[in-house]
Amino acid sequence: MLEGSVISDNLSEDENSRSLQPTISVESLTRVFGQDHKKALELRNSGCSKDEIYEETRNTLALYNVSFEVMPGEIFVLMGLSGSGKSTLLRCINRLIEPTSGRVLIGGEDIVSMSQDELREVRRRSLGMIFQSFALLPHRTVLDNIAFGLEIQGIPEDERYQRGKELLRIVGLGEHGASMPSQLSGGMKQRVGLARALAGDPEILLMDEAFSALDPLIRRGMQDELLDLQQRLKRTIIFVTHDLDEALKLGDRIALMKDGEIVQVGTPEEILTNPVDAYVEQFVAGVDMTKVLSASDVMRRPEPVARYNAGPRVALHLMEEHDIGSVFVVDRERRLKGLVTLDDALEAVRAGRGLEEIIITGVPTVALDASLADIISLIAGSPYPVAAVDDESRLQGLIFRGAILGALARKRRDVNGSA
């Protein structure tokens, strides 16, 4: 994912960097709930906290001077405890809540200063929204719910039903078009919500605690499906959640909010390993690092490896030189073929057999983005290191028990020790 500095550097440049234009750009957004905006903001500028401002003016400073950018195709997570302003912020982006000041640029156009007609057009064309409570219309069938946005746009019935059925298939509810929402389970309802949001083919999806009302098991399933869908559809998603695990799993970048302000923006890794202050640190303290770190974080360079067409003598030599008990074997394209142990190699040299006769195939492999949690269970049942391979099964790295323990210990120290 892109670093903040890269984004801002390229913004000022010419058209070559057009693909790096942010889809959404929020600039010093502020929202005050109450009568006396000026007084509340004056107090904030003189350093008062949100609670003090409320005591003094009965105004709630829901958002203060929030700025961030979301790049095309990115899942940007707004995370924070309840009352931190994350849902208000989300609603300012499609102006369900009017910002008190600041700008929200979508594709370069400022939403905040638009007329109602222009705003309606942008909402229809580029903004899909998904709600925590599903918010399906109870009097409409599933298909009519999905086609709601298209109906609002005045698209003829057969066309919107056709599109609706297509989306039903995409979210895996093919046969439920004629059902009423009350007949569906929570997970199914939110699939309908997702299909409804996608129906108008918006480039941006606003997801407000979209999975928070679901059972943990179903929630994880929906998260996986969203990631799958995102691979294909490449939308720009702003995802609000209070659940750190969800944020870490889904977010390309995460903005952690507190009292209406963004405390830190960064990739999940950055937030975990480099918390900017004690609050963030506390927030991430309970994270299960085995779910955060992946194979690529703990693997070592695959050295040495034996070539498949080399003989057992070469393999034996490699193992002796590096003082190891086994060596992985790859072909010319570095695709993993298997593994040869020291004992087998000795035996083969003595009996004059070839490498292909002693190679152990079917050794455990993991993808580069496999989580430590998965790797630990694999490695526990295997006497050999685990091989990390890419999509074309080329050997990219080796994972040893010691490396996993070391990585966990190191991350824990980073997180706890940086205050």
Place this chain on the structure above:
Amino acid sequence: MDLPKLPVGDAIEVLVDWIEQYFGWLLDGISAVLGFLIGGLQDLLLAMPAPILILLATALVWFVTRRDIRLAGLTVLGLLLIWDLQLWNLAMLTLALVLVSTIVALAISIPLGIVAAGSDAINAALRPILDFMQTMPPFVYLIPAVIFFGLGNVPGTIATVVFAMPPALRLTNLGIRQVPVELIEVADAFGSTPQQKLFKVQLPVALPTIMAGVNQCIMLALSMTVIASMIGAGGLGYQVLVGIQRVNIGMGFEAGLAIVIIAIILDRITQNLMPQQVGDR
């Protein structure tokens, strides 16, 4: 020492004179339209032989209650009883009065309820008026009705409309205000115009509550028929009134029973008009 009496009564009389002088044409117009509607509907109902209408009514109950055999049976028996008691013509007049008053009351109260739901100021202004309308004894409405529209079915209908309107207005207002805020957000987030939001989200979601208001409106209109007969509205109510005046318990009871039968049938039809409950909260 006597306090000087404020001329409230005199003021009202002046007001009434003023209205009659300047809005007489309007009153005449309303009178003509209502008279035409009531007469027309009564003629229509009486144009059909009673057995056919009984069958049609039973079929309607059967259909809207989704084949509730007990209610359909009750409808046949009840209507046959009214016919047998030779109250059929009066019952049809009562039905015409109730339907016309209800339609007029709903035509005023539902739009007003929608407006009140959209504006706290209008809602606040309407509330005391509605309280006044609902707490004032219904007999009091008879007086201005008589003054402006004379005696007969038309002033009876006017008094009935005033009496039956408030619950429908209140429940429309309430139903729309109770539409969950996320559903309003859905309408807005997907780019609805205010009209689309009203007709595709607010009214359909509020419909069960609004229908409860419609049901209340019909029931109140029916209960007003007896009172309205005091200013010359005809039908079963008048029959009850005659029963009271002559201390004729049998006559009063028969007409009262017919009113109850019509009330039950209308109630069951309106209660079942809603599609199968599809609540999703």
